[in-house]
Amino acid sequence: MHKPAKVTIEDVAAAAGVSRQTVSRVINNGPNVKPAVRQRVEAMVEQLGYVPNLSARRMGGARSYLILSINDRARTFENWTSGRGNDWVDQMLYGGMSECERHNYHMVLELIDTDAGTTIPQIARAVGSLRPDGVILTPPHCDNLELVDWLERQGIPCARVGHYEGGNFVDVYMDDEGAMREVTRHLLELGHRSIGFLAGPLNYGPSQKRRKAFREALAEAGIPPEAGPIGAGNFYFDMAVSVLETMLAAPSPPTAIIADNDKMAFAALHVAADLGLKVPDDLSVISFEDTPGVRFSVPPLTAIRQPTAAMIGKACAQLIALSKGEEGMGAFELPYEFVVRATTKAPRG
C-alpha cells in the first residue's frame, strides 16, 4: 500500500516545457495562451493524469470549488417515525451533485441541529473550515433571518430553496399558488363541493401560499368556507390522522382531501381504509410533494410534483456562476408538474 507519487502542476509544466503559470492558465481556461501551447499542455495533463489539488487552489486564493448545503437534522430519516423526517434529500443530492459535477465542483452536506439553538456556531464552523464558494439553505433554515443575516455579513453567496423573494440572494421556488389553484380546480371540475386541506406549518412560506390559493379557488367557485376545512399545521402523519378523523366525521364530510405533503396523504389513505372508505370512489386524495415512492402506493397517489432536484440544481448553478464572477443573484421560479394517478375521481352520487 504505497502511495503513488501525485503529479503536480510543476510536473506538467516540466513535461510540456512551459512554466507553472502557463499550465495554470490552461487548466483554468484562461485567455492569452497560444493554441499550440495550450494543446501541448493539455496533452501532458491527459498523459500524466494530472488533477489540480483543490486545497492548493484554495490556498492560492482561488475559489474553493465547494458548495455547502445546510440541512436540518430533524428532517432526516432519523425522525421519520415522529413524522418530521422526509426524503427530500435524495432528490436534493441528485440535483445538486449533478450540477456541481458538470462544473467540477463538489457538494458538501452538513447536518445542522436547528432545534438546539446552535445553528450559527455550527454553520460558522463549517463555513470557516471549508470556505465554500456558496451556501444552500433548505427549509427551515432559509427562513432563519438571523442565519441569513449572518451569512450575508460573511459575504458568502447564499441560495435559498423554497423561499420567496428578498435581498441579495439566489431564491429558487415553484409556483405554489398556481399549483394549488390547479389542484383545487381539478377537484371542483370533478364535481367535489367539499374539500379538506391538510395544511403544513403556518410559518412555512410555501404552505402559506397554498392556504391562500386554496381559499381563493374555493371562494371563486362559490364554495362556502365551511366546505373547505383546513387542518393540521404541521407535516406529521399522526397529526394528519387525527385531523382527518375529525374532518371526516363532520355532518357533510369532504369528499376530497388535499395534503400538503406525502406523509399526510398517506395518512388519508390509512384513515380511509380504517373507515371503510374506498379511494378514490369515496374519497379523492391529492398530495403536494410527490417523493419518488409515492407512485408505488396503493392506489398510486395523484400529486403535485415539486421540482426539488431541479431547484437544488438551479441553486448550485447560480452559486457557481457567482463564484466565477458572473451574474447570478435573483429569484427563479421553476415549473411543477401535476401528476394525475389513481386517487382522484368524481364524488359518488
Added chain:
Amino acid sequence: MHKPAKVTIEDVAAAAGVSRQTVSRVINNGPNVKPAVRQRVEAMVEQLGYVPNLSARRMGGARSYLILSINDRARTFENWTSGRGNDWVDQMLYGGMSECERHNYHMVLELIDTDAGTTIPQIARAVGSLRPDGVILTPPHCDNLELVDWLERQGIPCARVGHYEGGNFVDVYMDDEGAMREVTRHLLELGHRSIGFLAGPLNYGPSQKRRKAFREALAEAGIPPEAGPIGAGNFYFDMAVSVLETMLAAPSPPTAIIADNDKMAFAALHVAADLGLKVPDDLSVISFEDTPGVRFSVPPLTAIRQPTAAMIGKACAQLIALSKGEEGMGAFELPYEFVVRATTKAPRG
C-alpha cells in the same frame, strides 16, 4: 458585502502570546502543552472565533478531514421510474454525516455513472482533487474489483458497505442469512407452506446470501423446492409485478411473498389489490429493506430493517480512526431488526 477578516492561527498565537506551533498543538490535541498555556490558547480560540482552514491543513501535510462517498447515479431518484432508484441515500447521509460531524470531518458525495464505463477516471478525478482521508463504496461499486484494486493501489483507506469479507478494507454489512432465516421461519410458524421469494440480482452479495438461506430454511422445514419459487433477479417494480402475476397464477400459489426490497414488496401489494387478494388475509408480504416510507404503506409492511445509516456511520468511524493512525481495517457485522407490522398473518383455511 465586505468579507470579514478571517482569523488565522497566527492571530490566535499573537493573542495568546505563544507561537504558531503551540496553537497548532492545542487545536490538534497534541501532547506536551502546559495546562495553563493550553487553557490560554483555548480561550483565545474561543474569543476570536478561530476555525482552522481545512485547505491549509491539508497543504501542511495533515489529513484532509474529508470522507468521500461514491454513489451510483443509476440508483438515485432520477431512476425511480425505471425502478432502479432507491432511497438509501437519505439514510446513508444521515449515518455518515452524523459520524463525520462528531469528529469534525466532512462528507463529500460523488455521483458516478457506473454504466458509462468511466468509473475509474471519474473517481480518480474526485480523489485526486479532494484527497480524502477515506472512500466509502456502496453497491454496486463495492463489488467492482477493478475499482477496488485501483483504490488499494492509491493507498486510500476504503470502506465497503454491503460487502462481505476480504482484503485490506473496512467491510460493513448485516447478517443477511440470519435475517432471511428469521423471516422464513416466521412465515413457516404462521403456517405458510408455500412461500415466494422475489430475489434481487444474482451478482449482488447480500441477495446471494438471502437466496441461500431461503432455500435452506425451507429445506429444513421439509418444504419441497417447488413450494418456494424464486423470481425476479433485479430490484425493479415492474419486473416484480410480472413475476408475481405468474407466481400467483400457479396451481397452488404461494400464500406469502418475501421481497428483496421495498419496491418489490409494494409490487406485491399492487398485484394483490388487482387480483382481489386481501393483505394479509389472503397474502402475507415481507420486505427486506424498510426505507422510512414503508411504515406508511397501506397496510404497513412487515420488514427486515437494514441498518443502513448505522453501516455508513460505522464505515465513516473506521475510516476516521484509520486516518488518525489508529487501527480500523476489518469486517463488521451490524444488527438488523425484524419489524412486524401488518402484512403477515396465518394463511386462510
Added chain:
DNA sequence: AAGCCAATTGAGAGCGTTCACAAAATATGT
C-alpha cells in the same frame, strides 16, 4: 550544584496553487 533527561516551546521549510507583477515575444501602425 552540576549534569542529565524529559517535557515544553519555537523557528524554518514546505505543501501546490494562484496572484500581481515584470519580461519577452509578437503584432500594429506609420
Added chain:
DNA sequence: ACATATTTTGTGAACGCTCTCAATTGGCTT
C-alpha cells in the same frame, strides 16, 4: 525599419497550516 501597443510567457510572493528539528525550560539525580 522604428516605435508603440498587444499578446504571450515567466517569476517571486503569498495563502495558512503542519512537519521536522533545534532550543529552551524544568525537575531529578548524584
